[in-house]
Amino acid sequence: MLYNDSIVALATPSGAGAIAVIRISGNEAITIGNSVFKSIKNKDLLKQKTHTLHLGHIVDDAKTLDEVLVSIFKGPNSYTGENTIEISCHGSTYIQQQIIQLLLRKGCRMADPGEFTLRAFLNGKLDLSQAEAVADLISSDNEASHQIAMQQMRGGFSNEIAKLREELLNFASLIELELDFAEEDVEFADRTQFHELLNRIEFVLKRLIDSFAVGNVIKNGIPVAIVGEPNVGKSTLLNALLNEERAIVSEIAGTTRDTIEDELVIGGIGFRFIDTAGIRETKDVIESIGIKKTFEKIEQAQVVLYLFDSLKFKALSLEYIIEIEKIKNQFPLKPLVVVINKLDLLSEQEIAIIRQELETLDLKLIFLSAKENRGVEELKNQLLSFVNTGALRNNETIVTNTRHYDSLLKALNEIQKVKYGLETELSSDxxxxxxxxxxxxxxxxxxxxxxxxxxGNIFANFCIGK
Known part of the structure; x- marks a missing residue:
């Protein structure tokens, strides 16, 4: 796969803004840029040093399109490894289109999605996992996903994999050498050291595979379902968590007839809260559909908040405990937090009684007042505790990419086959x-x-201009 032509694309978001950046990359990028650029000091871009800025105008014959700054990056010391020019122009969509059309007439081609990063990969500036981390970095919307993407883009993950691969490759070479001398029955690869290496590779692979469970939810956000009977304060709680009037609050039972979703970043981790329809027996067809969706959302959620009205719970505690047990049994692997709302209506003694009644269920219990915003921070801290952030604090490699996860699983399977072969004295071939x-x-x-x-599959998901 060879790319020798020059490509152009808008590197900043489309639409009007203060400044727009148009990027050109390819062997003739500087020559093409020079043909449309008129420096205020009559500079020839072909004679300028790399990593320099130049002020001037983009001209189309005698017509001046805009006053711009041109950045020069000469290959191989550029993002793509090729000659690259970036034109910083004013952010008018008309100006952007006029400059890009001019560059197309001068010999450029419109870049495909991710083609700049693809060229960086093909030219050895990035490996494939680092290139994929570029897309993750662009789409990161919280501190944790940003930190993981930065760590991978700097080569943390690929360095770990490359080290394991190199060690395994060295032993593979010795095994192959043994095959060349098969008739002489000699061993070049120390079987004890080889077994130790396989154990170490297996340990690292299992750690990376296990990290995907954390990495995936950090990357995509952790879905949290807020469930309970009508009028217990689910929508009020959602509003309190988000600190805005996102959900409609009403005294009328069944007001929330569909799920409402919104996101909140807590401690650098993204959480996606889902306010569901109240769970109750109803003859209302529309409300019944909403309740059905509630159970679908519980299925999809990572964490379930089961919300109760404090006064109703006090009066019907045995019935509600049965309902809690049903949810626990139906979704045994999901963290369940029982939230007793309207804390302001309970005495200390009543709180103690409820705690005692629920202590045998082995679940998290939080008392709060969504209306008065009391206990909301405690709930946020509880949600954060469900995420293993220790790996983030220790700067450990966390896998977030499904393709990487699949390759790691397959590599682990082959390593375990090799281990079994070594232990059963399988032939070297x-x-x-x-x-x-x-x-x-x-x-x-x-x-x-x-x-x-x-x-093609990887870079098709990139934005154009990157």
Whole structure:
């Protein structure tokens, strides 16, 4: 796959703004830029040093389109590894279109989605996992997802994989050497050291695979379902969490007939709160559909907040405890937080009684007043505790990419085959096959093994201009 032509695209978001940046990359990028740029000091861009800025005008024959700043990055010391020019112009959509159309007439081609980053990968500026981290960095909308993307873009994940692959490759070479001398029955690879290496690789792979559970929810946000009977304060709680009037609050039962979703960042982690329709027996067809959706949302959620009115709970505690047990049994793997709302209506003694009644259920219990915004911070801290942020604090590698996760699972499977072969004294030629498969799956993560279809699938999801 070779790219020799020059490409152009808008590198800033489309639409009007104060400034827009138009990027050109390719062997002729500086030549094309020079053909439309008139420096205020009559500079020739072809003679200027890399990583320099130049003030002037973009001109189309005798017509001046805009006053601009041109940045020059000469390959290989550029993002793509090629000659690159960035034109900072005024953010008028008319100006943007006029400059891009002029550059197309001068020999550029419109860039495909992610083509600048694709060229960076093909030119060895980034490996494939780092290139994918660029897209994650652009889409990051909270501190945790930003931190993970930055760590991967700097090569933290790929360095860990590359080290394992190199060690395995060294032993694979010795195994292959043994095959060349098979008739002489010699061993070049120390089996004890090889077993230790396989144990270490297996440990690291399992840690990375386990990290995906955390990484995936951090990247996509943690869905939290707020459930309970009508009129217990679900919408009020959602508004208190978001600190805005997002959901309609009414004394009329069944006001919320569909799910309402909104996001909130707590401690750098994104949470997606889902205010569901109240769970109750009803003959209202529309409300029944909403209640059905409630159970669908519980199925999709990572955490369930079961909200109760304090006075109703005090009067019907045994019935509600049965309902809580039903939810626990129906969704045994989901963290369940029982929230007793309208704390202001309970005495200390009544709170103690409710705590005692629920202590055998082994669940998290929080008392709050959504209306008075009391106990809301405690609830936020409780939600944050469900996320393993220790790996973030320790700057450990966290896997967030489904493709990487799949490759790690396949690599682990092959490593375990090699271990089994080593322990059962399998012949070297058969072990070599499994080792090659493991190396292949390692290579697909960083891009040492790739194909046009894989690259097409990855970079098609990028934005144009990156």
């Amino acid at each position: 058969l072990m070599a096959i499994d080792i090659k498969e493991a190396l292949y799956h390692f290579g697909t993560i960083t891009g040492q093994v790739t194909n046009d279809e894989l690259l």
